[in-house]
Amino acid sequence: MVYVLEQPDKTVSQPGELGHYGLLGSLDPRVRIVIACLFAIVTVALTSIAALMAALLVSIGLLMLSKLPMRRTLRRMAMMDSFIIFMLVLLPFSMPGDAMFTVFGFPASWQGLWKAVEIGLTANAVILAVMVLVSTMEPVTLGHALYRMRCPETLVHLLMFTIRYIEVLREEYMRLRAAMKIRGFRPGTNWHTYRSFGYLVGMMLVRAIERSERILGAMKCRGFSGKLLLLREFEIGRRDQVFAFCMGAVCLGLFLLEFA
Known part of the structure; x- marks a missing residue:
């Protein structure tokens, strides 16, 4: 008997199906992981408010394509915001610059405010994109995709x-x-x-x-020898190529907006 990890996942659909999570649910998991990493790297590299707002709009667009429940997903993202809200509130008081107002002798700077807005937009755009592209996968599917991507x-x-x-x-x-x-x-x-x-x-x-x-x-x-034996093979189809090309163009557009 050979120990095999099953793949009871709906995210890997047959050609022509949209899957359980809308258009994104039918994409190859490897493509979704790579795009999530690429989008996160590009978003973290952005500094202008306009480019970061555009990145957040892209993440919201991905959320709409995934057909995830909007309210519950945004509530989960708000839980992440609760961990950084104190840092964002204190940042204007800890960063030197032009004073907006003073609280108990501590000046709040405009530079600190814009840095807090920048960090907030970056965190929300990245987290929302990762939630939509990666967290919708079954754990077994995620593991198989990482294994096929030559991860240790x-x-x-x-x-x-x-x-x-x-x-x-x-x-x-x-x-x-x-x-x-x-x-x-x-x-x-x-x-x-x-x-x-x-x-x-x-x-x-x-x-x-x-x-x-x-x-x-x-x-x-049960015969487990330390190897992952897959019952299904991932295939990159035309839909995956189109999605990867579109997201690559979006990331390039964010860079152009950053330096415009």
Whole structure:
């Protein structure tokens, strides 16, 4: 018996189908990964507000082509913004330049404000494009695409098994937390709480190691030899070539807008 990783994915469609995620769902996963990387590199290299706004509009256009739920996707992107909002608010006060106003003796500069806007537009454009092009893939499809792109096989294995068993670790964490609550544990700001959470992390690591050994033994019994065996082959069709050409032209247009 040979251990084979199935590919239960709807993103690799038959010719003529649009797939589950609209037009983008029928594209070759390798093309989507390359375009996402290219677009991210180009967007990060931009500095003008006009070019960055155009890049954000391109990402929104990709979102509309993907047929993803607009509200839920923008909500997920807003969660990312919550991590950088404090940095963006404090940037005008930490960057020297022409003062706009003063708060408690700390001047806020116009240069800092524009830098904050630049960072915000860059982050949102890149994250939205990556969410649309890459995060809509099944984990197995992403791993197979990276393997076909000659990525290190060990890293591909780590990615696929991490995605596969991260939910198992979460369930193990919930069981341990439930056991702590049954025993009357209530978290607080004291050494007993810190020590208890340290024991919790340690038990999770021990159980993860034991489970990984059992999984490895089961895989070896099924003939796993460390190689990824694919049941499907990716093919770059005419639609993939047209999409790659259009996105290449868009990236070139963003550069021209940057230096215009």
